[in-house]
Amino acid sequence: MSEAATPHAPLESDPEGYAPSVAKRLAFYQRAGGIITPFLTAVFAFLMGGIVVGATGHNPLRVYKAIFEGAGLNWFLHFGSYHVDIPFTNHHIWFWWDTSTNHTAAYNLTQTLLTTTPLILTGLAVAFAFRCGLFNIGGQGQYMMGAIVGVYVGSRFVALAHVTHILFAIVAAALAGALWGAIAGFLKATVGAHEVITTIMLNWVAYWGGSYLLGRDGPLQNHVDKSIPISDDIAQKAHLPAIWGNPALQALHAGIFFALAALFVFYLVLNRTTLGYEVRAVGFNPEAARYGGISVGRNFVVAMAISGLFAGLAGGIDILGWQFRLGVLDVQVSNIGFIGIAVALLGRNTAVGVGFAALLFGGLLTGTSTRSLDPQIFPPQLAGNLALMIQALVLLFVGADLLIVYIWQARRKLHLPRKVPA
Amino acid sequence: MSTMDFASRLWSRWPLETVIARGGVGLGLFAFVVALPPFRADMPWVPVLVGLIAIAAGVWVMSRGLRRPGWTAIGFGIVGIVLGLLATRANQGNLNQVVVWSALLSATLVWATPLTFAAIGGMFSERSGVVNIGLEGMMLCGAFFAALGADKFGHWWMGVLTAAVAGAGFAAVHAFMAIQLRADQIVSGTAINFLALGVTGYFFIDIYGENGTPGNLPRIPEVNVGFLGSVFGHLNLMIWVSFALLILAHVTLFRTPIGLRIRSVGEHPRAADTVGISVYGTRYAAVILSGMLAALGGAYLSIGYLGSFSENMTAGRGFIALAAVIFGNWRPFGAFAAALLFGGSTALSFRLQQPWPAPSVLFQALPYVLTLIAVAGVIGRSVPPASAGRPYVKQ
Numbered sequence: 001m002s003e004a005a006t007p008h009a010p011l012e013s014d015p016e017g018y019a020p021s022v023a024k025r026l027a028f029y030q031r032a033g034g035i036i037t038p039f040l041t042a043v044f045a046f047l048m049g050g051i052v053v054g055a056t057g058h059n060p061l062r063v064y065k066a067i068f069e070g071a072g073l074n075w076f077l078h079f080g081s082y083h084v085d086i087p088f089t090n091h092h093i094w095f096w097w098d099t100s101t102n103h104t105a106a107y108n109l110t111q112t113l114l115t116t117t118p119l120i121l122t123g124l125a126v127a128f129a130f131r132c133g134l135f136n137i138g139g140q141g142q143y144m145m146g147a148i149v150g151v152y153v154g155s156r157f158v159a160l161a162h163v164t165h166i167l168f169a170i171v172a173a174a175l176a177g178a179l180w181g182a183i184a185g186f187l188k189a190t191v192g193a194h195e196v197i198t199t200i201m202l203n204w205v206a207y208w209g210g211s212y213l214l215g216r217d218g219p220l221q222n223h224v225d226k227s228i229p230i231s232d233d234i235a236q237k238a239h240l241p242a243i244w245g246n247p248a249l250q251a252l253h254a255g256i257f258f259a260l261a262a263l264f265v266f267y268l269v270l271n272r273t274t275l276g277y278e279v280r281a282v283g284f285n286p287e288a289a290r291y292g293g294i295s296v297g298r299n300f301v302v303a304m305a306i307s308g309l310f311a312g313l314a315g316g317i318d319i320l321g322w323q324f325r326l327g328v329l330d331v332q333v334s335n336i337g338f339i340g341i342a343v344a345l346l347g348r349n350t351a352v353g354v355g356f357a358a359l360l361f362g363g364l365l366t367g368t369s370t371r372s373l374d375p376q377i378f379p380p381q382l383a384g385n386l387a388l389m390i391q392a393l394v395l396l397f398v399g400a401d402l403l404i405v406y407i408w409q410a411r412r413k414l415h416l417p418r419k420v421p422a
Numbered sequence: 423m424s425t426m427d428f429a430s431r432l433w434s435r436w437p438l439e440t441v442i443a444r445g446g447v448g449l450g451l452f453a454f455v456v457a458l459p460p461f462r463a464d465m466p467w468v469p470v471l472v473g474l475i476a477i478a479a480g481v482w483v484m485s486r487g488l489r490r491p492g493w494t495a496i497g498f499g500i501v502g503i504v505l506g507l508l509a510t511r512a513n514q515g516n517l518n519q520v521v522v523w524s525a526l527l528s529a530t531l532v533w534a535t536p537l538t539f540a541a542i543g544g545m546f547s548e549r550s551g552v553v554n555i556g557l558e559g560m561m562l563c564g565a566f567f568a569a570l571g572a573d574k575f576g577h578w579w580m581g582v583l584t585a586a587v588a589g590a591g592f593a594a595v596h597a598f599m600a601i602q603l604r605a606d607q608i609v610s611g612t613a614i615n616f617l618a619l620g621v622t623g624y625f626f627i628d629i630y631g632e633n634g635t636p637g638n639l640p641r642i643p644e645v646n647v648g649f650l651g652s653v654f655g656h657l658n659l660m661i662w663v664s665f666a667l668l669i670l671a672h673v674t675l676f677r678t679p680i681g682l683r684i685r686s687v688g689e690h691p692r693a694a695d696t697v698g699i700s701v702y703g704t705r706y707a708a709v710i711l712s713g714m715l716a717a718l719g720g721a722y723l724s725i726g727y728l729g730s731f732s733e734n735m736t737a738g739r740g741f742i743a744l745a746a747v748i749f750g751n752w753r754p755f756g757a758f759a760a761a762l763l764f765g766g767s768t769a770l771s772f773r774l775q776q777p778w779p780a781p782s783v784l785f786q787a788l789p790y791v792l793t794l795i796a797v798a799g800v801i802g803r804s805v806p807p808a809s810a811g812r813p814y815v816k817q
Contacts, residue, residue, distance in 0.1 A: 052624065056624075056625075056628050135606070135608050137555075137608065137612065187794075187797070187798050191797075191798055193797040193798055194797070194806070194811075196553075196555070196608050197744075197748060197793070197797055198794060198797060198798075200555075200741055200744070201745065201790040201791075201793050201794045201797075202790075202794070204738060204741060204787065204789075204790040205787050205790045205791060205794070207738070207787075208783055208784065208786045208787035208790070209784075209787060211783050211786075212780060212781075212783040212784050212787075215779070215780065215783055216779040216780065217779055217780040218780050218783075338612070338616070341609075341612055342616075345609060379627070381623075381627045382624055382627050382628060384623070385619075385620045385621075385623035385624035385627065386620065386624060387620075388616050388617075388619050388620030388623065389616075389617060389620030389621060389624065390620075391616050391620070392613045392614070392615075392616035392617035392619075392620055393613075393617070395609055395610075395612055395613035395616065396595070396599065396610065396613040396617070398609065399599055399603070399605030399606055399609040399610045399613065400599060400603050400605055
């Protein structure tokens with residue numbers, strides 16, 4: 001026990017043994033400024049994806065360039081002297097870039113931002129629960145509930161005024177998502193059912209529930225053609241206003257402001273309110289939080305409800321912004337909520353990180369879509385699967401942060417004399 | 423004395439409460455069945471009466487302090503009454519069309535088999551302390567590589583072998599992440615699911631393109647045993663293998679040192695480590711085994727049942743298998759019973775499609791709803807292995 005007196009003793013008797021402890025990992029992130037690991041993660045994932053592309057006889061550089069252009073990110077590279085119309089007025093101001101969506105680059109960029117909008121929200125849905133120590137993989141189900149309620153309110157209640165209708169639909173969608181999330185939080189708080197299991201099950205209940213509601217003879221199926229499993233169109237006045245581009249060709253809609261506001265709200269609630277403090281305290285250490293007088297169970301429910309709120313909002317906004325209707329096929333192929341997991345993890349569960357990660361994945365999804373990718377260079381069917389692979393690799397590498405720490409330490413060990421084991 | 427001894431042992435194994443509770447479950451099922459073709463009780467009071475007896479049995483068991491069996495019997499009684507009443511009010515012609523027992527039974531076995539493979543695999547992984555959300559992905563990759571292997575090497579057994587190797591490969595990635603790197607097992611499992619989706623989709627398009635897998639893929643053969651009748655006489659080889667696997671898994675897990683090691687590593691890894699069991703080695707083996715078994719389930723889907731592969735063809739079956747592990751309380755026979763129940767609901771849903779399209783979809787949600795109820799603890803909690811999901815650090 002004499003070693004206890006030496007300064008290195010706490011590290012040597014560390015129950016984590018030879019592997020770096022959580023504290024060491026955190027210290028590493030601090031050194032790296034919190035940016036390097038996610039950045040390396042993304043770079044590695046794209047590299048590995050490139051290897052697969054190269055191995056199957058395509059030029060990875062040309063493919064990635066095509067995806068970059070498909071995402072419309074090359075738009076930022078063309079400086080000039082243009083002007084931009086101020087929305088809802090006849091005025092315009094000088095602007096650096098050409099905003100006319102007649103050009104492919106600008107059009108593709110609107111599509112990227114359109115995809116980024118729900119990704120920000122589903123990313124926040126996962127991130128918020130994470131900060132409370134919960135793994136919400138139910139973003140997909142919560143998103144779907146939001147979309148279903150959004151399409152229901154949007155296509156019915158046509159007597160409401162323009163803004164009221166939109167707000168009612170969005171609030172109802174967000175609350176539906178919140179309810180779906182809160183179920184998992186409630187089960188965790190009361191009977192201790194693991195939120196991963198319950199949210200997976202709730203995802204599939206939403207999947208089949210949506211397929212029933214919108215499917216043949218379902219209660220929400222359209223009134224026009226009973227052979228098509230799709231909902232009624234939402235009322236014209238329930239559409240979110242377009243802010244960039246031609247609404248007939250799927251323009252960027254005002255929903256992106258909701259997403260950006262949500263990033264801000266996420267930051268404020270977590271870092272500047274009592275609620276956020278309690279949520280983070282439970283996330284750090286539930287036992288200590290309980291000892292400090294915080295109701296852990298209540299925070300589980302609240303955190304999952306807020307998570308679901310974000311995801312449900314994403315669903316509602318997608319319906320009111322550009323989908324305008326929901327079909328069984330949409331319910332069954334959508335995976336926006338699942339991509340939110342990768343967004344949150346790559347963004348390290350912070351508001352800024354989620355924003356940038358959502359843009360990255362929004363660009364990747366748009367750039368690999370049939371609509372934007374140049375099929376001469378790379379078949380879009382392959383590219384869609386490449387996007388899935390890159391997403392998976394990001395998740396793998398995010399999970400493998402220890403690997404990077406190992407490499408980091410191995411590098412340092414080369415320069416340091418080996419310590420004599422005590 | 424020895425007779426008394428034997429009787430008391432039997433009594434402790436089959437106490438009256440358990441027998442009554444199981445009888446209640448049976449009566450609950452019968453409340454539904456009595457309204458179906460062979461019996462065709464079209465008076466509503468028949469299923470209600472049978473169901474009420476089941477509920478009464480459940481209440482009595484509850485009053486003796488056994489919550490889980492009691493609730494199960496009550497639940498089956500209620501569901502039996504509801505379904506029975508629906509059946510008495512249904513159109514007899516449609517009912518005859520839907521309820522063809524032999525067809526339903528063989529479809530149940532068909533849909534339960536991939537679930538059984540993946541669920542038993544998942545059970546081994548979770549019993550060793552590694553949560554395997556990636557079952558879906560491993561199953562999908564098994565389905566694809568079975569088709570690829572069978573096509574390229576020209577033998578169905580090469581397809582099965584390729585599938586097993588590929589499943590083991592994906593599982594090895596999960597194991598490395600979860601065990602060696604102590605990554606979050608849910609993140610890593612989710613990554614496996616996406617990776618399988620991407621890899622199988624990419625190579626499927628790259629190799630087979632628009633045309634899909636060739637129509638003459640070598641198939642896993644049927645076992646023709648004529649005297650077993652129309653249902654069991656012509657089952658696919660993999661279905662028989664799944665029965666064998668079930669018994670093997672039960673014996674291995676509860677009657678051999680290997681099973682004891684797997685369970686101890688999942689319950690209390692430090693204690694297991696202290697007595698010299700390799701925690702990492704055992705966990706690696708269990709996770710890789712789970713990947714192989716899930717891949718065999720996928721292989722049955724592609725080259726056993728359908729004879730082709732299509733993108734994302736498992737469509738959530740891996741998650742139903744996960745549900746079966748939980749619903750079956752992390753036991754082989756429990757998981758198998760859950761797989762039969764869930765496979766049966768899929769089979770019924772497909773048969774319901776013609777006369778009643780809308781409710782048939784809801785049957786597909788049944789496994790997930792039942793699992794939610796099971797983990798919510800209404801019918802007594804499902805309790806996972808103590809260390810499932812917790813990485814272990816050697817000292």
